[in-house]
Structure formats: C-alpha cells, structure tokens
Amino acid sequence: MSSENKFDMHTILTKSRLVGLWRLLSGFRTLFLIAILCLGLAAAGKTATFYLIRFFIDDVLGDAGRSGLLPLIALGFVGLALAQGAFSFLSGRLAAQTSEGVIKRLRDFVYDHLQHLSFSYHDKTPTGELIQRCTSDVDAIRRLFAMQAVAVGRILFLFLINFGALLSLNVRLGLISVVVIPFVLVISYFFSKWISRTYEAYQEQEAKLSTTLQENLSGIRVVKAFGRWDFEKDKFEKENAEKFEKGKKLVVAHGLFWPITDLICGGQMLVGYALGAIMAMNGEISLGTYLAYTGMVVQIIWPMRMLGRIIVNMATGVVSFGRIAQVIKEKWEPLLEGGRRPEHLAGDIEFRNVSFEYDKDVPVLHDVSFRCRSGQIVALLGRPGSGKTTLVNLLPRFYEYTGGDVLVDGVSLKDYPRHVLRRFIGIVEQEPFLFSRTIRDNITYGVERDVPDEEVVRAARFAAVHDVIETFSQGYQTMVGEKGVTLSGGQKQRIAIARTLLKDPRILILDDSTSSVDMETEMIIREALQKLMQSRTTFIIAHRIQSLMRADLILVMDQGRIVQSGTHRELVDREGFYKQIYDMQSQIGVDVDVEKDARNVQL
Ligand SMILES: Nc1ncnc2c1ncn2[C@@H]1O[C@H](COP(=O)(O)OP(=O)(O)O)[C@@H](O)[C@H]1O
Numbered sequence: 310m311s312s313e314n315k316f317d318m319h320t321i322l323t324k325s326r327l328v329g330l331w332r333l334l335s336g337f338r339t340l341f342l343i344a345i346l347c348l349g350l351a352a353a354g355k356t357a358t359f360y361l362i363r364f365f366i367d368d369v370l371g372d373a374g375r376s377g378l379l380p381l382i383a384l385g386f387v388g389l390a391l392a393q394g395a396f397s398f399l400s401g402r403l404a405a406q407t408s409e410g411v412i413k414r415l416r417d418f419v420y421d422h423l424q425h426l427s428f429s430y431h432d433k434t435p436t437g438e439l440i441q442r443c444t445s446d447v448d449a450i451r452r453l454f455a456m457q458a459v460a461v462g463r464i465l466f467l468f469l470i471n472f473g474a475l476l477s478l479n480v481r482l483g484l485i486s487v488v489v490i491p492f493v494l495v496i497s498y499f500f501s502k503w504i505s506r507t508y509e510a511y512q513e514q515e516a517k518l519s520t521t522l523q524e525n526l527s528g529i530r531v532v533k534a535f536g537r538w539d540f541e542k543d544k545f546e547k548e549n550a551e552k553f554e555k556g557k558k559l560v561v562a563h564g565l566f567w568p569i570t571d572l573i574c575g576g577q578m579l580v581g582y583a584l585g586a587i588m589a590m591n592g593e594i595s596l597g598t599y600l601a602y603t604g605m606v607v608q609i610i611w612p613m614r615m616l617g618r619i620i621v622n623m624a625t626g627v628v629s630f631g632r633i634a635q636v637i638k639e640k641w642e643p644l645l646e647g648g649r650r651p652e653h654l655a656g657d658i659e660f661r662n663v664s665f666e667y668d669k670d671v672p673v674l675h676d677v678s679f680r681c682r683s684g685q686i687v688a689l690l691g692r693p694g695s696g697k698t699t700l701v702n703l704l705p706r707f708y709e710y711t712g713g714d715v716l717v718d719g720v721s722l723k724d725y726p727r728h729v730l731r732r733f734i735g736i737v738e739q740e741p742f743l744f745s746r747t748i749r750d751n752i753t754y755g756v757e758r759d760v761p762d763e764e765v766v767r768a769a770r771f772a773a774v775h776d777v778i779e780t781f782s783q784g785y786q787t788m789v790g791e792k793g794v795t796l797s798g799g800q801k802q803r804i805a806i807a808r809t810l811l812k813d814p815r816i817l818i819l820d821d822s823t824s825s826v827d828m829e830t831e832m833i834i835r836e837a838l839q840k841l842m843q844s845r846t847t848f849i850i851a852h853r854i855q856s857l858m859r860a861d862l863i864l865v866m867d868q869g870r871i872v873q874s875g876t877h878r879e880l881v882d883r884e885g886f887y888k889q890i891y892d893m894q895s896q897i898g899v900d901v902d903v904e905k906d907a908r909n910v911q912l
C-alpha cells in the first residue's frame with residue numbers, strides 16, 4: 310500500500326494522544342470506518358428483530374386470518390439473524406485487518422527507529438524497557454484498534470438506533486431508559502483516570518522486570534561463575550513482588566468499577582421494566598410494545614455498561630501509545646549531516662586538546678592531543694577506566710567530543726557525515742558480537758556488496774579461522790549461537806577480524822582484541838592482526854607490551870589524560886608507567902597483563 314510507505318510516523322506526536330491515535334490510523338481509516346459501519350448494520354438488524362416481535366405479537370398472534378404470514382415472519386427472523394451474523398463477521402475481519410496493518414507499520418517503524426538512535430540514548434535506556442515498548446505496549450495499541458475502538462463505534466450505533474427505536478415505541482419509556490447514562494459516563498471518566506495512572510505504573514514495573522530478566526540472562530555466565538544466583542533471585546523476586554503489588558492495585562480499580570456500574574445499570578433496568586409493566590397493565594402500551602421494549606432496553610443498557618468498561622480499557626491503550634510516542638520522539642543520530650564526503654581517506658589523524666564527557670560535568674577525557682600519519686600504528690595503554698575505549702569511540706562519532714577538535718586528513722571530524730566515517734573505520738571489539746546467523750553471514754555482515762565464496766574463505770584464512778570453520782559439519786553455513794555452534798572468545802575474535810578485513814577499512818580500531826584468549830591463540834590472532842594493520846592507520850588497545858612495542862606512537866593514559874607518549878625506544882628508558890610495566894612484564898615473562906599489573910603500579 311503506497312499510503313503505508315509514505316506515512317510519516319512523527320505526525321502522531323501531538324499533545325493529544327487521541328489525535329495521535331487517529332493519525333496512526335492514516336491509510337486505514339476507510340477500512341476502519343467500514344468495519345464500524347458493519348457493526349451499525351448488525352445492530353440495526355437486532356433492533357429490527359424487536360419490531361418484528363412487536364408486529365408478531367400485536368398484529369399476527371391475535372388474528373387467525375393472518376396465519377398465512379407465519380412462514381414469512383419465521384423467514385424474517387432467520388434473515389435478520391443471518392444478516393447480523395454476516396455483518397458482525399465482516400466487521401471483525403475488517404477491524405482485524407486494520408489493527409494488524411496499523412500495528413505492523415508501527416512495529417516496523419519502532420524497530421528501525423531504535424537502530425537509528427544514538428549510543429547515548431541506548432546507554433541510558435535499559436534494553437528490557439525497549440523490548441517492553443516494542444511488544445506489550447504495541448499490543449495494547451493493537452487491542453485498542455481491534456477491539457475497543459470498534460466497540461465504541463458499535464456502542465454508539467447500538468445506542469443511537471435503539472434510543473431512536475425506543476422513542477418511536479413510547480417517548481416516556483424512551484427517555485426513562487437513558488437517565489443513568491450521564492452518571493455512568495462521569496463514573497467511567499474518573500475510573501479511567503485512576504486506572505490509567507495505575508496501569509502506567511504497572512507497565513513501568515513490568516519493564517523493570519523485563520530489564521532484570523534480560524540482564525540476568527545475558528550475564529548468566531557471570532551469575533553462575535560468581536555464585537550470585539541467590540542475589541539475582543532476590544533481585545528478581547523483589548521486582549516481581551513490586552509488579553504483583555502494582556497489579557493488585559490495577560485489579561482493585563477494575564474490581565470496584567464493574568460492580569458499581571452494574572448496580573447502576575441493574576437499577577435502571579429494574580425501574581424501566583417496572584414502569585413499562587405498569588404502563589402495559591394500564592393499557593398505555595400494547596403487550597408487543599412492552600416485549601419489544603424489554604428487548605431494546607437491554608440493547609441500550611448493555612452498551613452503557615460496556616462503554617464504561619471500554620473507556621477504562623482504552624485508557625491502557627492510550628497510556629501505551631504515550632509510552633511508544635516517547636520513544637518515537639527521540640531524535641535520530643544524524644548519519645548524513647556534514648558536507649565532507651571523500652571517495653578516499655588517507656587516514657592522517659590529529660587530536661587537538663580534545664575533551665569529552667558522557668554525562669554533563671563529569672569529564673572523562675581531558676586535553677588529549679597527539680597526531681599520527683596515514684598507515685601508522687597508535688597504541689593505547691593504561692589502567693581500566695583510563696579512557697582508552699572512550700578515546701577511540703570518538704573516531705566513528707559514536708559520541709561527540711565536547712571540547713577541542715579531531716582532524717582526519719586535516720578536516721574536522723564534525724564535517725564528515727557519520728555514515729561516511731563509519732564506512733572507512735573498522736573495529737574489532739574486545740568482545741565481538743556475533744548474530745545467530747550462519748558463520749558466512751557473520752563474516753560478510755555489513756559488507757554492502759555480494760561477496761563471492763572465495764573471498765570469504767580468503768578472509769577467514771587470513772584471520773586464521775578457516776581451519777576451525779572447516780571442522781564444523783556445515784562449514785560456513787554453520788549457525789552461530791543458540792541454534793548452532795558455540796564459539797570460543799578467540800574464535801569470535803578471528804571471525805570479527807575476517808569481517809573487518811572484508812570491510813577493508815582505512816582506519817582500524819583494535820580494542821583489547823587479545824584480552825580474553827590464551828597465549829597460543831593470542832599469537833595466532835596477533836599475527837592475523839599484524840596483517841590486517843598493514844597500510845591502515847591503526848589504533849590498538851592492548852594489555853601486553855609485546856602487542857604494542859612496534860607501534861609508531863604509544864600513548865599512556867591515566868584518568869582521561871595522556872601522561873606519556875612516544876615510541877617504545879623512547880619510553881622504555883624514561884622513568885614512568887611504561888617502564889614500570891615493561892620491567893615487570895620482562896621479569897615475569899610475557900604472560901602477565903598490563904591492566905592487572907597496572908592496578909598495583911604507582912605513577
Ligand atoms: N557509556 C558510558 N557512559 C558513562 N560513562 C562511561 C561510559 N563508558 C565509559 N564510561 C566511563 O568513562 C571512563 C573511561 O572508560 P573507558 O573509556 O571504557 O576506559 P578503558 O577503555 O580505558 O577501560 C570510566 O570512568 C567509565 O566509567
């Protein structure tokens with residue numbers, strides 16, 4: 310549907326959530342209105358049945374001469390029942406089609422939207438929270454369209470048709486049967502306010518619970534290794550108990566609402582029936598009219614009760630809509646902003662008095678300055694938390710530096726659109742993430758062209774992982790993760806190296822790429838990395854002096870500052886952090902990691 314593609318989801322962001330919901334329906338409105346209209350027709354069919362009853366009792370039953378009409382009347386009842394069934398069915402189908410369509414579009418949009426948000430947004434928003442919004446909240450909106458909104462239409466029709474019919478039967482009876490409506494509406498309004506507050510708290514708590522669960526499952530190894538399941542269990546139980554409490558409040562609110570409105574509506578019916586009966590006995594209305602009235606009054610009271618229920622249920626859908634709107638309101642990371650779009654990048658890099666903070670007034674990098682030429686290797690060394698990862702994350706503009714400037718080929722980083730920069734930069738992370746797809750898919754991930762098999766194999770050979778892959782029965786088609794093989798840290802590293810190689814970046818970032826592997830694997834990976842580094846500007850963060858000795862520039866970092874810089878030759882003779890680490894590692898042998906020692910070294 311073309312209107313579906315053109316729809317701008319941001320138009321749903323208005324002050325009034327109801328207006329927003331109406332806009333969300335854009336492209337589906339006709340279908341939706343037809344769905345509601347069908348319900349109106351079904352309601353009219355029902356009301357017509359009561360007229361037929363009246364006609365049957367008042368004009369046929371007492372008149373032997375009209376017995377010939379009986380089969381026709383029987384046919385009339387059957388026909389009306391069929392029409393009601395058909396229109397209800399049609400309406401249900403159309404409503405489902407509308408809601409599923411609207412929701413699919415919304416869900417696709419939110420999913421895509423989430424991937425476009427900045428790192429800072431994802432840093433501060435728990436994953437469980439986002440999952441909650443993509444699933445439970447989206448579903449509440451689906452229900453709103455599939456059931457509640459349609460039901461409101463149905464009720465309006467039922468009310469209008471039956472009220473009209475009641476008035477035509479007898480004006481006094483008709484008016485009496487609607488006196489309680491204002492009360493029910495006012496009560497429903499207050500309950501819907503109360504319930505939406507309670508529901509919002511409930512949804513928030515559910516999101517917390519999902520976050521706890523999601524973190525626990527992602528970190529299951531750590532939990533087990535540290536024997537913290539009791540702690541995790543308590544944490545979960547605490548959140549769960551809190552959800553139970555919030556759920557209880559919601560149930561209480563619902564639980565109070567139904568009996569109150571039931572009582573009002575029940576009283577209304579009782580009074581109406583009694584009054585009708587008296588009028589019938591006094592001969593003011595016919596028996597047929599009385600029977601038709603009792604039938605119709607149910608048709609008007611029922612929707613009144615339901616209207617309250619639906620207003621209350623809609624409140625939950627509207628709350629969920631608000632929660633999703635909050636996410637949609639977040640601005641995309643501007644990928645295309647910036648006028649500099651070179652075909653080729655040399656890779657000369659200069660940091661000029663760069664400072665950076667993740668959170669306001671908590672500086673993480675201070676006055677960082679250095680420069681390197683195209684093809685050189687810059688190594689970063691320092692305690693955990695000294696700012697190494699932060700520094701390299703500035704290059705692909707994952708975060709924006711707050712002071713100074715970074716120049717790439719003499720041009721400020723801010724002039725390069727993010728997506729251009731990221732095409733030129735390859736990153737092998739400390740713990741590479743592989744998707745639950747085939748090994749081949751993981752190696753070719755992010756390469757914007759068809760990669761022939763030979764090239765995949767060449768990259769894997771180069772990353773020293775081809776032989777490993779060959780040992781799997783399905784080779785490159787082996788699934789990674791839950792449904793397939795479990796790869797070791799070193800194997801993942803090497804697949805990530807192969808992936809980066811195919812990307813062929815000009816600037817390479819190796820963040821602790823050998824930290825989680827044994828000595829032998831480290832040797833293999835280091836060799837692979839060495840090849841990968843050739844003729845690229847490389848930033849390498851490493852634990853072991855051996856990995857960084859050959860760098861053209863070594864930066865020693867401490868608390869977000871560069872405290873020493875130079876080549877290995879220059880640094881090893883100078884008193885300081887580097888020399889201390891070097892001495893320590895050459896004494897004990899290479900199987901010591903700098904970060905571990907670093908904690909014990911005084912600067
Ligand atoms: N996403 C983030 N949000 C806020 N603070 C962060 C974030 N990432 C890292 N930090 C903080 O920034 C400092 C530097 O961290 P990092 O660059 O990861 O150090 P390193 O890589 O040297 O171990 C640390 O104090 C860390 O707590």
Ligand SMILES: [Mg+2]
Pocket residue numbers: 697698699
């Ligand atoms: Mg780090």
